[in-house]
Amino acid sequence: MKHSIKYKLPILIIVIMTVAIALASTFGTAFIEKYYISHKKDVIVAVYNKMAQVVKEDKDLSESDNVQALNDECENAGVTIIMIDSSGNTIYEYGAGKTLQRRWQEMIYGAAFGAERERTIIEKNDNYTMQRARDLLSDQEYYELFGTLDSGYYFVIRVSVQNMRETLNITNKFYLILLISMTVVMTIMMIIVTRRYTDPILELATISTRMSNLDFDAKYTGKHKDEIGVLGNSMNELSAKLEGTILELKKANIELQKDIEQKIEIDEMRKDFISNVSHELKTPIALIQGYAEGLKDNINDDPESMEFYCDVIIDESDKMNKMVKKLLALTQIEFGNKQVNIERFNLVDVMEGIIKSVQLRAEQENVKIIFENKEPVYVWADEFQIEEVITNYVSNAFNHIDGKRIIEMKIVEKDGIVRMSVFNTGKQIPENELENVWIKFYKVDKARTREYGGNGIGLSIVKAIADSMNKKCGVFNHEDGVEFWFELDGKASEEGLEYDSNN
Template sequence: MRLTIGKKLFWGMSALIMLFVALSQLLNSQFLEDYYVLEKKKQLMDIYSSINKIYQGDADSISLELERLERTTGIHIVVCNSKQEPTYPVKKTIQEPNAGNPPIPQPQNLNQQNSNLPHPGPEKELSFERSLIQLNLDKISEGREAIVFSKDPRIQTNFINLVTTLNNGDYLILNTPFASISESVKIANRFFLFTGLLTLIAGSVITYFMSRKLTMPILKLNDIAQRMARLDFSRKYQVESTDEVGQLGESINSLSTQLHGAISELTEANKKLLEDIERERRIDQMRKEFISNVSHELKTPISLIQGYAEGLKENVNEDEENKNFYCAVIADEAKKMDKLAGELLDLSQIEAGTFKLEKSNFEISRLAAKVMDKYQPIFSEKKINCNLMAEQGLIVYADRFRTEQILVNYLNNAINHVDSQRLITISVQSTQDKARVAVYNSGQPIPEESLGKVWDSFYKVDKARTRSYGGTGLGLSIVRAIQEIDNNRYGVLNKWGGVEFWFELDVAE
């Protein structure tokens, strides 16, 4: 079983209290009786001094004072004259009551069996005191006090006796039974044993609660320290005192706050570092993909240009019609390369941060109508039904050239993916403080897994089809870059029977 600091404190204090009780009990049993005897000797000397001061040779004159001393101290007092005859106490005969005076009440001995028994004479009663005087006559004749232990053979009782002379030479004998001292010592030892047990119980209870009170703050601090080891800094110690424990609590709180701040900063720096590493990895991956895509996009037109140029050089076809066809292919591939170079230039400017929007107020519906008019020959050639649903008078605050570029990219994308229904719809409408421009074309929906990827550079849902109409895969990337710089939304939706690409512009104030 693990001994906690509270249990150690409880058992230690309980053992200390038990040791004190046992030691006190041992000292009492060994030395209390001797101490009692010593105190009795001092008491006998004090009573002797008091009597010697007031004694003038007549014991009867101070008998009341002597009786008071006997009753209050429990010391038996005997005064004898120089002939060793008792002058106190003196047995008095019972006087007959006078006719005119009522009888004086006499104290009765409750332990006396028969009041008619003859009373022993003074000679016989005081033989014990006389023997004490005789045995210590040499010492008391020199004016010294004799304190002796003796046994009264008449009543078979041990006494502590003081035998000495008074100021006029009379003898004074003070004695007290030793049995009362022994009994008092026994009672005191029993009482102290009882109080010792009570002290042990009360001390154990008090120690238990005190140990809990003292160890509770330490347990709380330990819990906080364990939480800190698990990087949990939410718990704080409630400082309620200014002692060492309170100061330790303040130190723990300060350490917790500093560690929390340091670890938070370290975590944030680590997170930022991971983001930077991930961004660098993505950039590196994008760079590799970009180089691969550019190489792929340039490879085909360069190969075509090189092949047809060599054919012209070698006069593979001498007729004029084939030569014109060769020249037309070379010019078309050169145009595609020029378009790719222009879009790459736009993307490089955007990524370099040199791309800026030149905003102004203009009516978006007129711009949409203008772009639609430019494409009328293409619509007629491909038999496409293009409709414009525009909210008239809607003024926006945007870059006119880049807005037209977005609209052209969306319209080219719609023309290239329109199905046999040949339906394209351009819509312009206001939504709160934004103008929403959308281009819808009938056709196959974009797969769900490709909806978020169509905005990536060089991404093509159908690469073979994209190559057939000369797409580079950069148009939607440019749309995304322009809208992100302008802090406006853009997107694509699969609708019933077709696909809709949209973007938003700020409405002019």
């Protein structure tokens, strides 16, 4: 705060004003005496000229108007005067006549008639003599002008200069009082006046500081119409433009970050895809190549062996074909190339249709399928993709079924959200593996997966469909098996349900 313009500006103005008054007082003290003396000399000469003019016009001063004119001149000049003829008679006097008469006698007859005086001739000509005289006893100081008129009259004109120093002392005291008073008054006035300009400047400084810290809520609210107001409005416009620019930069940065993350994710997916596809295709390609070479080389030329070789080649080719189709479908869903067609359909009909399609396999593998929902349950979703989800869940249940060999399918509806689930008896999935089952090519039991020809893509497709439709899917263990679930909108609701994994 000690460097604030709010304080520095008034102090600077007060200092300048104080110095100006002090200089005026100093120069006044130094030169006022000379001015005063010069003025007194002019005054006493002016009285002499007036007196000479009046006497020339009226030698005996018989006209009262002439006497009054001379009196007025003496009064205005503050002088005393006496005129004496050659016989020593007083023709005219103004002021202390007897004092000047004695003074005239001193000049004519010497100091025996009066006190000793110190004299200094200032000016002397044919008409008069001007001197500066000081009474050594009373220490009184005068300017005296004396001489003889054309009429033969002697005259003495005197003006006191004794009060000059007293006047200077009074003047200096006055200047001191004036300086103190003006300093106090001007200090108050400067604080009041300068605050009108320093407060908005400080406000602008505060706003600029907040702007440098990216706080753009600060706005200039002053009503000035001058340059300060223009600056304040310009800062408001600058703040608004900077805020908009920074917001745009932040948005662009977020988009750029998303693009970078997406690119990294795509690169990782591409690497994983190439690695996993290479790994998954390696075995069937090797089998196809081996058995094809065996057929070519006639390793076993009996019809049964040749048929077995051909069946292996066909089986492995079929697995490769299914895997490639699933990979293409997964890629289309993940990269948004597959359009989602939301429509309203009966979920019960879809599930019953899938059950009919796998009924023969269930009979062959001695699997019991339970589905008790008979009333229509309508949902909003892409029917083709939901059919694919259910198919993958059911296929996964067949591949991992054990124990009582039961597959239970059910639909639960709550608060406008429909949850479809598929449960199969069998071994539980380790808790630390539950989140990994959605990863492409991930296999909990690799030996069993290879046995039924799985490739770990089916559940990845389910997860990709859920993400594309902004829905939830999951899995949890039961004491005697595993349940997979998928949520759908029953009444165009966007909120999911919280389910207990033990239900």
